[in-house]
Amino acid sequence: MKVWIYGDDINTDMLFPGKYTYTCSTAEEIKPHLLEDLDAKFAAGVAEGDLLIVGKNFGCGSSREQPALGLKAVGVPAIVAKSFARIFYRAAINQGLLLVECPDAVEAYKEGDEVQLDAVAGKITVGGQEFSFPKLPPEILAIRDAGGLLPYTREALSKR
Amino acid sequence: MGQTFAQKVLAKAAGLDETAVSQIVTVKPVHLLTHDNTAAIIGKIGDELDQYGIINPELSVIVLDHVAPAANEKTAAGHKKIREYVAKHGVRNFYDVGEGICHQVMVEKGHAKPGTIIVGSDSHTCSYGALGVFSTGVDRTESAALMLTGKTWLKVPPTIRVTLRGSFQPGVGAKDLILRIIGDIGADGASYQAVEFHGEIDKLSVAERFTIANMGIEMGAKIAVFPVDAQTEAYLAEVGVARDSYEAVWADADAEYVRELEYDLAALEPVVAKPHTVDNVCSVGEVAGTKLNQCLLGTCTNGRLNDLHEAAKIVKGKRVSPNVRFLVLPASRSVFESATEDGTMLTLSKAGATILPPGCGPCLGAHQGVLAPGEVCLSTANRNFKGRMGCKEAEIYLAGPTTVAASALRGEISDPRKEM
Numbered sequence: 001m002k003v004w005i006y007g008d009d010i011n012t013d014m015l016f017p018g019k020y021t022y023t024c025s026t027a028e029e030i031k032p033h034l035l036e037d038l039d040a041k042f043a044a045g046v047a048e049g050d051l052l053i054v055g056k057n058f059g060c061g062s063s064r065e066q067p068a069l070g071l072k073a074v075g076v077p078a079i080v081a082k083s084f085a086r087i088f089y090r091a092a093i094n095q096g097l098l099l100v101e102c103p104d105a106v107e108a109y110k111e112g113d114e115v116q117l118d119a120v121a122g123k124i125t126v127g128g129q130e131f132s133f134p135k136l137p138p139e140i141l142a143i144r145d146a147g148g149l150l151p152y153t154r155e156a157l158s159k160r
Numbered sequence: 161m162g163q164t165f166a167q168k169v170l171a172k173a174a175g176l177d178e179t180a181v182s183q184i185v186t187v188k189p190v191h192l193l194t195h196d197n198t199a200a201i202i203g204k205i206g207d208e209l210d211q212y213g214i215i216n217p218e219l220s221v222i223v224l225d226h227v228a229p230a231a232n233e234k235t236a237a238g239h240k241k242i243r244e245y246v247a248k249h250g251v252r253n254f255y256d257v258g259e260g261i262c263h264q265v266m267v268e269k270g271h272a273k274p275g276t277i278i279v280g281s282d283s284h285t286c287s288y289g290a291l292g293v294f295s296t297g298v299d300r301t302e303s304a305a306l307m308l309t310g311k312t313w314l315k316v317p318p319t320i321r322v323t324l325r326g327s328f329q330p331g332v333g334a335k336d337l338i339l340r341i342i343g344d345i346g347a348d349g350a351s352y353q354a355v356e357f358h359g360e361i362d363k364l365s366v367a368e369r370f371t372i373a374n375m376g377i378e379m380g381a382k383i384a385v386f387p388v389d390a391q392t393e394a395y396l397a398e399v400g401v402a403r404d405s406y407e408a409v410w411a412d413a414d415a416e417y418v419r420e421l422e423y424d425l426a427a428l429e430p431v432v433a434k435p436h437t438v439d440n441v442c443s444v445g446e447v448a449g450t451k452l453n454q455c456l457l458g459t460c461t462n463g464r465l466n467d468l469h470e471a472a473k474i475v476k477g478k479r480v481s482p483n484v485r486f487l488v489l490p491a492s493r494s495v496f497e498s499a500t501e502d503g504t505m506l507t508l509s510k511a512g513a514t515i516l517p518p519g520c521g522p523c524l525g526a527h528q529g530v531l532a533p534g535e536v537c538l539s540t541a542n543r544n545f546k547g548r549m550g551c552k553e554a555e556i557y558l559a560g561p562t563t564v565a566a567s568a569l570r571g572e573i574s575d576p577r578k579e580m
Contacts, residue, residue, distance in 0.1 A: 009347050009437055013545040017552075018524035022227050023234045025200035025300075037547035057348035060380065061545060062524075063283040064197075065299035085380055086352050087283055091299040137184055139313065150204060153305040157212055 001049045003115060004042065008055035012088065014038040015059065015067035024066065027073035034070045048075030053109050055081065059088025065095070072097045072148075078117055080124065082106050093140060096148035100124055102133040162412025164319040165385050166354040169294040169409050173277050183316045191253075191271055192219050192306045193280030195262045196226040199238035201281065202245050204304045214249045215310035221253040221271050222246060223262035228519040230257075231527035260492025260518040263287040263374065263460040268494050270399045273406040274388045279303075279312065284460050284542065286376040289385035290369035291392055292408050296382050317382045320350055321417040323359040326426040331577040333470070334368035335462055335540065335560030337423060338375045339431045343441025345421070351380030353418065356411055361386055363425065366395040367466045374461050375542050378438040430576055432538075433558040436546040444563055444575045453535040454485045455568040457508075458516070459523045462540035462561050463491030465498050471565035472504045474579045475511035481571025487529050489516035511569075525550030538567050 014037045016030065024030050035042035052071070058081040059067060068091040071079070078098035092099045098119050105124045109115070113127030122135040136144060146152035163171070167179045174185035194201055198220075202209065214220070222242060230236035239257065246254045255265050263284055266272050274292035279285065283297040298312070306312055322341065328334075342349070355376055357369075364372075369386045376384025386392070388408035397403065430444040457463070457471050468490065480486045488508050490496040496518050499505045509515060516522075522529030523541045530550035531537055537549060537556050544556035559567070562576035569579065 011437075011543075011545045013543070013548050017547050017550075019526050019530075019547075019550045021524070022196050022199075022238060022526060023232075025203060037552040057351060057380065060347055061283065061377075061543060063281055063285075063297040063299055065301055068299070069301075083348065083351060085348065086382055087297050087299060087377075090302060094299055094301040094305075139184060149301050149305050153308060154208065157208065157308060 001051065002047065004039070004046070004050060004052050006038065006052065006054045009057045009060055010038060010054060011061035012059055012064050012067055013061055016064060016070065018062065021064050021066065027069060030066045030070040031074060034067070034074065046074050046076065050076055051115055052076060052079045053106055054079065055106065056083045058084050060085035063087045065091040068092045068095045068097055080105055093136070093144050094149040096144050098144070100133045102131050105131040105133070161416055162414035164354065164415040165356055165409060165411045166294065166317050166319055166383060168411070169275060169277060170314060170316050172275070172409065179316045181316050181318045184313050185316065186311055186313055187277055188311045189279045189306070190276040191221050191278045192303055193221050193223070193262055193266060193278065193282065193285055194303050195223050195282060196228070196235065196238060197281050197300055198222050198245070199241045201300045201304045201307070202241070204301065205308060208308055209249070212308055214307050217250045217252050219310055220251050220307065221266060222251060223255040223259065223265045224257045225261050225519045226524065227526045228257040229517065258493060258517060260495070261460045261463065261520055264463070264491040264495070267291065268399055268492055270401045273401060274392065275407045275409040279306065283377045284374050286381065286384055287370055287374040287460060289373035289376060289383050290366060291396065292385060292388040292410070294383055294385070297377065317352055317354045318418040319354040319356055319415070320419045320421065322355060322357050323420070323422045324357060324361065324364070324425060325359055325422065326424050327363045328425050328428065331562050331580050332428050332430055333560045333562065334364065334371040336428050336431050337425065338372045339433050339441050339558065340428055341421070341423070342375065342379045342439050343431070345379055347378065347437055347439040348380040350376070353381055355381045355384040357386050362389060362391065365466065366391050367464045370464065371461055378542055430560065430563050432563065432573060433544055435544055435555040435557065438542070438544060438558065444559070444573065447557065447573050448575060450557070450573040451536060452484050452538050452567060452572055454487065454529065454531065454537040455564050456487045456522060456529065456537060456539035456541060457561055457564050458489035458491065458521060459541040460491060461542045463489060463495065465495050467540065467561040468495070468499045468504050468508065471561045472507040474562060474565040474576060475569060476507050478511055478569055480512040480568040483571040484568050485529070486511070486513045486568040487516055487522060488513040489521040490518050492518050522549055524548065538564050538573060540564050
């Protein structure tokens, strides 16, 4: 597992350039351009199980969902941040992607530290130090746990 | 304890007497705005649309503006798919290529009514806060679900109260105010929060309020909202919204705020946001002399008639620098027609401007005015992120229309007060 480290105020243009937003919509179209203007090595280097540890206001800017959709599709299980921008926060829930808002864990992380996550308990362990992070309210957790908003909606519609 | 605007609108929409900060409510927005991204949205739910249909033909407002007219086969195919969807499902509110930027069209066509909730698959949906609307951005997946179910969840945000006093000095405007606020509180200064504007609001035109509300998202805000006053009512009447068709909502006098800020408009000077974040704000003097390759006047932030008028006043009878491409794109067909009728377009064209069709144009880097590596642009848009205008090795500065016009004349960032 590799940990990718980025700073504060990483906006969605850096995570997925605007010039592709109306030509790339599916996971396969998005993957080659993920984080293109932030880290040219990311798209080719990321592997299933890799984590992102980032600063404050991650995902600010445009409402484009390709960063959340793409990161989920390449197998990133979670993003650990000091804070998230609100549209990105919703987009991650809607894709079933786990967001860990925990400034202390971000501060504590040193290169090479082992990171373990327990989403159910709301705990993250960084280099042997354990931190708690806020869990989603039950009604929102249900969306993420269904695998995202579309599976959740399909199930609700089928019961109507 | 009184309730804020956000608490009251969300309570009303959820059928409750009141709401508390952090409470989650289920609401049915009156409108869902989508644009060129409608193609990707309906692509997610093809089977469900066939099986269940759309929940309400009045819910969606669809405007083709982001890459309009289409730039290539793929964007053209997206537009075609959207037109077919609109016809098949009987979507009532559809505006094709050329009508303008979605946020301008929403208000000009009377879809944005005070006291209602509007969501949109575009982050600048917060613009209608200028008219006392609770409007905010969501992603494509949420928009897809809304087309099928008509409902979503919202968390009641805490609120920042910003009190405004006085009037702008000549050459200074709404863009300078909102950039100053964002510079002061930071790109996440209002994250997850609502921003209410109070004080001498009557000193600001409705158009100026749009510029301010539009950039709420650049400080992380969920909504940025103004009270409804006589000017709002007059504006709405002009766009055909009957006074008895909406119920304005505003905060109680004893509502509780997480933060209070105050600005004296007369004390503001022209400012510029430097690359590559919107909160990287300084006075125009600090970056005066920065050489420019392109100047952009337009977008959902500053593409209205008043913006074009301010720029035209500065460039009238003069010629922009031969080193600068001066791109002008009116926010809508209506703005274009008014600016044509009153001679503003001719003034801008004679000064050397290239007039682009109403739409988003170069703002998002998909077509029309993409920058080359090493180039510098001064723009009235709302974002200066790295790569935003299609090239990550280019630099974007943001400013108001007067600063952009004055700078286009000199080919370098310039204080507009020197041209007045």
